[in-house]
Amino acid sequence: MSDSEEPVAGETIAPDPEPIEDAESEANKIRERATDAERRRESRAAANARFDALGALSGLSLNANTVIFGDAQVGTLIGRDSYRGGSGVGFERSGRVEPRRLHDLDQIFVPPPKFEQLCDRLGAQSVLLLRAPRGWGRTATALRALSRQCASGVHKLSPDVELRSLDLEFDHCTGYLFDTPDSQQLRTLSEFHLEQLGRRLVEVESRLIVVVDDQAEVSPDVGAFVHDVGEPADVTAILRKHLRQQLADDDLGVLSRLEVTALLSLVTEHRPSAHELVNLAALLVDVAADRIDIAEVVSRYVAAEDNRFRQWFDELDTDTRPFAIALAVFNNMPLHIVSEAGRALASSIVDAEVLGEGARSGQTVFGVRSAELMSRAQAQSYRSHEDTLYGRITVDAVRFVDERFPQRLLEYIWQEYSAAHQVVRDWLRELGGADDLRVSTRAGVAVGLLSTFEFEYARRLVIEPWADSGQRHDQYAAIGALQFSSLQPELAPLVAEMLEAWVQPTQPMARRVTATAALGSTVGQLMPDRALRLLRRSARSSDPDLRDAVCYSMIELFSSRELDVRVLRDLRRWTVSRRRGVRYTGFLCILQLSFDLVAETVGGVQPWPRLVWLADQSDEHRDHIVVLFARLMQAPYYPPAAYAEIKRWVHVAERDPQFRGPLGRLLVDLETADQNNGMVPFHLREWAGEDGGPRAAVDELLTMLDAKQGV
Numbered sequence: 001m002s003d004s005e006e007p008v009a010g011e012t013i014a015p016d017p018e019p020i021e022d023a024e025s026e027a028n029k030i031r032e033r034a035t036d037a038e039r040r041r042e043s044r045a046a047a048n049a050r051f052d053a054l055g056a057l058s059g060l061s062l063n064a065n066t067v068i069f070g071d072a073q074v075g076t077l078i079g080r081d082s083y084r085g086g087s088g089v090g091f092e093r094s095g096r097v098e099p100r101r102l103h104d105l106d107q108i109f110v111p112p113p114k115f116e117q118l119c120d121r122l123g124a125q126s127v128l129l130l131r132a133p134r135g136w137g138r139t140a141t142a143l144r145a146l147s148r149q150c151a152s153g154v155h156k157l158s159p160d161v162e163l164r165s166l167d168l169e170f171d172h173c174t175g176y177l178f179d180t181p182d183s184q185q186l187r188t189l190s191e192f193h194l195e196q197l198g199r200r201l202v203e204v205e206s207r208l209i210v211v212v213d214d215q216a217e218v219s220p221d222v223g224a225f226v227h228d229v230g231e232p233a234d235v236t237a238i239l240r241k242h243l244r245q246q247l248a249d250d251d252l253g254v255l256s257r258l259e260v261t262a263l264l265s266l267v268t269e270h271r272p273s274a275h276e277l278v279n280l281a282a283l284l285v286d287v288a289a290d291r292i293d294i295a296e297v298v299s300r301y302v303a304a305e306d307n308r309f310r311q312w313f314d315e316l317d318t319d320t321r322p323f324a325i326a327l328a329v330f331n332n333m334p335l336h337i338v339s340e341a342g343r344a345l346a347s348s349i350v351d352a353e354v355l356g357e358g359a360r361s362g363q364t365v366f367g368v369r370s371a372e373l374m375s376r377a378q379a380q381s382y383r384s385h386e387d388t389l390y391g392r393i394t395v396d397a398v399r400f401v402d403e404r405f406p407q408r409l410l411e412y413i414w415q416e417y418s419a420a421h422q423v424v425r426d427w428l429r430e431l432g433g434a435d436d437l438r439v440s441t442r443a444g445v446a447v448g449l450l451s452t453f454e455f456e457y458a459r460r461l462v463i464e465p466w467a468d469s470g471q472r473h474d475q476y477a478a479i480g481a482l483q484f485s486s487l488q489p490e491l492a493p494l495v496a497e498m499l500e501a502w503v504q505p506t507q508p509m510a511r512r513v514t515a516t517a518a519l520g521s522t523v524g525q526l527m528p529d530r531a532l533r534l535l536r537r538s539a540r541s542s543d544p545d546l547r548d549a550v551c552y553s554m555i556e557l558f559s560s561r562e563l564d565v566r567v568l569r570d571l572r573r574w575t576v577s578r579r580r581g582v583r584y585t586g587f588l589c590i591l592q593l594s595f596d597l598v599a600e601t602v603g604g605v606q607p608w609p610r611l612v613w614l615a616d617q618s619d620e621h622r623d624h625i626v627v628l629f630a631r632l633m634q635a636p637y638y639p640p641a642a643y644a645e646i647k648r649w650v651h652v653a654e655r656d657p658q659f660r661g662p663l664g665r666l667l668v669d670l671e672t673a674d675q676n677n678g679m680v681p682f683h684l685r686e687w688a689g690e691d692g693g694p695r696a697a698v699d700e701l702l703t704m705l706d707a708k709q710g711v
Helices: 020-034 035-059 099-108 115-124 139-148 182-187 191-203 221-223 235-242 249-256 256-268 276-286 294-314 320-329 335-352 368-377 405-416 420-432 435-452 455-467 472-481 492-502 508-519 523-527 527-540 545-558 566-575 580-596 610-617 619-634 639-655 655-674 679-688 695-709
Strands: 127-132 154-156 176-181 207-213 226-228 379-388 393-401
Touching: 020 580, 035 405, 035 435, 035 472, 035 545, 035 580, 099 139, 099 235, 115 127, 115 221, 127 139, 127 182, 127 191, 127 221, 139 154, 139 176, 139 207, 139 610, 154 545, 191 221, 207 256, 207 472, 226 580, 235 256, 249 256, 249 276, 256 294, 276 294, 294 320, 294 405, 320 335, 320 368, 320 393, 320 405, 320 420, 335 393, 335 420, 335 455, 368 379, 379 405, 405 420, 405 435, 420 455, 435 455, 435 472, 455 472, 455 492, 455 508, 472 508, 492 508, 492 523, 492 527, 508 527, 523 527, 523 545, 527 545, 527 566, 527 580, 545 566, 545 580, 545 695, 566 580, 566 619, 580 610, 580 619, 610 619, 610 655, 619 639, 619 655, 639 655, 639 679, 639 695, 655 679, 655 695, 679 695
Parallel strands: 127 207, 127 226, 154 176, 176 207
Antiparallel strands: 379 393
């Protein structure tokens, strides 16, 4: 019988040639590792960190908030200065806003979802601080809200106005808009000043909106005056408004064309200026009239957007550029991690450059404030949570406003700045060994992205040193580094051949462990036949780290919906192999699959063990799970581990009555597969008799077992 064969009915597994004492000791160690809480925590953390890193770096979890309002003279550019387009007076200038401008705005304005809330609050409160990111369309929104509330028109105050002076003269029933880049004035504008302004405005039935950037610091006591804007308006609705001014209703069908829909998705992600949106609407008018092809429109738009991105990065100062690169690697992570990584990169850049006369020797401690740094980097902070050893805490996290920036920025550096390659590569290699698992994984995934441009360099200089170090975080970084390259058709075969070479017994053990653990990730999920074959080869070893790596990968493959049955089928072969190492590793995998994986159920009191849940959902899963667990219950030295896991299931059922039915049905089948020897009922009664034992669950489970035996 070969290693992969399963015995026919009635056939027994060949006895082990090794001494029984060694086999029993090995089985005991396997049982201990299977339920090691620290191993379980780290395994989950590593898999989650890699998943988050891939999503954050590739922009798969895209949540773009695009806001554009008005025509070429209404609105703001995202991350740039306000746009002053066309002839005549634009809204950016101080003074009275012409009624014609307000009328034009009314014709094309698309209200954001929370616009009515803003208007209601403005009606009840004479002063508001409208907080919104650049490019949200905050100026147009404020103007529209003010014009609705104030019959005598709207004035835009000069940016030089000092609100704290309280010497302002307000006209009757007039709306006032104040938008200043002076962050110092906003920080010192107190509740007292705003209350005094509010009283004077109420006297003349007027209103004031102060536009505040979402990154700007304001005095902590003005919270009652701040209004957060929420989501922006829909880009398609904005374009439809523009087009309705120029096209007949029959021609508006241009927006439904597949190519136009794809373009609108791109526009929504890119957050263009109002002027660009107006130009796009004009081009779509030409598309509707067959004067231009939509492919040409898309080409122009992509080229213009690409140029804007290049200009933005190239104009970043020496403080902001390292921060932006660090944010590309650590997007959506706590601010302290991004800042520390950015400072380390800045120091590396300084060390690599030849310092000339007057050149900087490093960053100053009190250089650029965080709010200004994030504003320049087109980033935003938000409140998030961080899991620590002692529980969850609240932290400030940071991310790019445009979720496409991380991958795009790193690719741009590699394509355009060859002198930066070694600095960035060395910086990432150092981060791969960080104590924080999230940091090491993010560094690895970033190296993986860059490896698509220079795979051989990345392999020799970074990935293999990580794999060979024997340090777990280095190994997780190496696994992360293989993700992007495995998705590239031209590199995937190279990655597969490399891993096949790495798992050979002649290779250093650390490299074998790394390769084995990588086989459950994206790499193995794209080539499951090869991955499972290589995992079985590694399963022959008695090395505990290699066995853990096998189980780590088997769990990840099992977690893929398309591969769970395949993994169970292979484990059936493993657990009857003539090779004791393969059998024991198979048993370890079964225990870890049961112990590690859970299923959230509707109305469930707590998560259920996923193996029990799957067995109740599908006959195919049930057959495999019953066979595998029955073998675990019958194999020499393993019944204690099997019944310890069943006991854990029973305690779940004690806390969650809904779980008792699925568990009872599985136990009936397991008792049958174990030739009805009465061990399951025996253990159930024993557990119920313990102090605090699961008596209610056991009563129901025994009733189900008795009913089945009476059939």
